[in-house]
Amino acid sequence: MSSITTRHFLQSAGILLAGLVLAACGKQEPPAPAASAPAPAASAPAPAAKVYLVGTDAAYAPFESQNEKGEIVGFDIEVVQAVAQKAGIEVKFVNTPWEGIFNTLNQGDRDLLVSAITITAERKQTMDFSTPYFDAQQLIAVKKDSKISKFNDLKKLKVGVQNGTTGDEVVAKLQGKDSANIKRFESTPLALKELEAGGVDAVVADNGVVVHYVNNNSGANFKTVSDASFVAEQYGLAVKKGNTELQEKLNKGLADIKTDGTYDKIYTKYFGSPAAPAPAVAASK
Known part of the structure; x- marks a missing residue:
């Protein structure tokens, strides 16, 4: 084997080193990681539940009134709250004057109404009702020293009623719709205040409201008079004509609160004892 000179060795080593440097300089960077797939677009927020x-x-009162904080409270309010919970819906109460309350339903400004509304054949022509939730009848309020003992005694007397109610209807049938002796008020409590002031001889209104007022206003010196001619009435929750979806939800909720005892608890809170069994046949006026 021939010997290698130092010069030759150095030349060879230099060439080898240069090659290594060039190889190092030409080394490719590792490929960049593949771009990740774009994040899926955020899904649209779920639509808010209908209120x-x-x-x-x-x-x-005691069906619906405002407390000292301005909150709407009462028997009707608690019934609808319980029904809504069972039906899985959210509700918001809006104070709405009785005169024009049915127009707000027909125009779509309200989804349902609860205001001690008697189910009548006439009203059923323009709106639909839930199953009945309260049994009522008319009752007469008079001063304790009054000689009035029956409904017919009111035929020629001044009688206060709430405009557009079934009390208004029965007195109009007795005296005539245009009788000057019928004094119509925006609310039953206003009519009862007028009785207290001596402006009318009697007030005819739903028994629940009359009894509540008499019991809570002992200074008014009122008594109540019932009459066999007053037929049974039933209250219902009113919905727009043809809104069967909401009507069915309300009916299911009412059935549930009557089955589980919730309804009786609310009734007892406001009227002192559970509701009596409904009459076999409800009159419709």
């Missing part, structure tokens, strides 16, 4: 607007004339 059903409930019209109520909050001047009809």
Whole structure:
């Protein structure tokens, strides 16, 4: 084997080193990681649950009234709240004057109404009702020293009623719709205040409201008079004509609260004892 000179060795080593440097300089960077797939577009937020607007004339204690904080409270309010919970819907109560309350339903400004509304054949022509939730009848309020003992005694007397109610209807049938002796008021409590002041001889209104007022206003010196001619009435929750979806939800909720005892608890809170069994046949006026 021939010997290698130092010069030759150095030349060879230099060439080898240069090659290594060039190889190092030409080394490719590792490929960049593949771009990740674009994040899926954020899904649109779920639409807010519908809030059903409930019209109520909050001047009809104990069914609906306003407390010292301005909150709408009462028997009707608690019933609808319980029904809504069972039906899985959200409700918001809106104080709505009785005069015009049915127009707010027909125009779509309210989704349902609860305001001690008697189910009548005439009203059923323009709106639909839930199953009945309260049994009522008319009752007469008079001063304790009054000689009035029956409904017919009111035929020629001044009688206060709430405009557009079934009390208004029965007195109009007795005296004539245009009788000057019928004094119509925006609310039953206003009519009862007029009785207290001596402006009318009697007031005819739903028994629940009359009894509540008499019991809570002992200074008015009122008594009540019932009459066999007053037929049974039933209250219902009113919905727009043809809104069967909401009507069915309300009916299911009412059935549920009656089955589980919730309804009786609310009734007892406001009227002192559970509701009596409904009459076999409800009159419709």
